[in-house]
Amino acid sequence: MSDLLEGFLGTSVEGKKSRVPAKLDYIQSATGLFLGLFMWGHMFFVSTILISKDFMYTITKMFEGSMFLSEPKPWIVSGIVLFVFAVFIVHAMLGMRKLPITFRQYQAYKTHMGMMKHDDTTMWFTQAFTGFAMFFMGSAHLLMMAAQSDKIGPFGSSERMYGDFMWPFYLLLLLAVEFHGGIGLYRLCVKWGWFEGANAKESRKNLKKAKWAVTAFFLALGLLTLAAYVKYGYEYSHGLVDKYKPTAQVEVRFDEKVRA
Helix, strand or coil, X not given: CHHHHHHHHCECCCCCECCHHHHHHHHHHHHHHHHHHHHHHHHHXXXXXXXXXXXXXXXXXXXXXXXXXXXXXXXXXXXXXXXXXXXXHHHHHHHHHHCCCCHHHHHHHHXXXXXXXXXXXXXXXXXXXXXXXHHHHHHHHHHHHHHCHHHCCHHHHHHHHHCCCCHHHHHHHHHHHHHHHHHHHHHHHHHHCCCXXXXXXXXXXXXXXXXXXXXXXHHXXXXXXXXXXXXXXXXXXXXXXXXXXXXXXXXXXXXXXXXX
């Protein structure tokens, strides 16, 4: 009976509100922080192609376990991707709770945004829009990487961008990820009081400047990386270069001799 009353009134028979929304907010924040930091690390990983194809190949094989296995195993990458995908789905489902789901709710928010003319309110709309787009594009990308983890590398990734004509998709995904992730991390700092300092208002201004600087940096890095993959894909497709093969490989062997 108490659960029934709480369902209608929003409070228990003792007059206490449920703690579930607060717990869900905490989980949403934790998964968002994980995905935001993962996004930065992932961008640095894929951008290794700007250094050299050999360097990107080495890093790719490292994620496949080349440092501790006799030969790399792409399924390790698939496992990591599926874990990230699970966190991604949890975060997306929790984020949907706060989206306006009726025209009346959307109209109320739009009126509120127009009256307030507050940057944080406007940024929330951008975050919500890009998050909705990422739910589809991010899911497609993660499932593709889980299924084709053996094709991640200088040749496979470049061929996917140009030969499979996936670069427009990844361009849109880049924009959605960087704006959504950057705004999300900024809002986490504001929500939980990280880096607040003695003057909260001044700290928020500095956080906002840092947020846009970080977004601009990762957008520039992402665009350069995407251009590099398209360039290499074009060269492969038109026979200007041969299919990529690592120019140098280091193999370490341990020979043990047993003496009688």
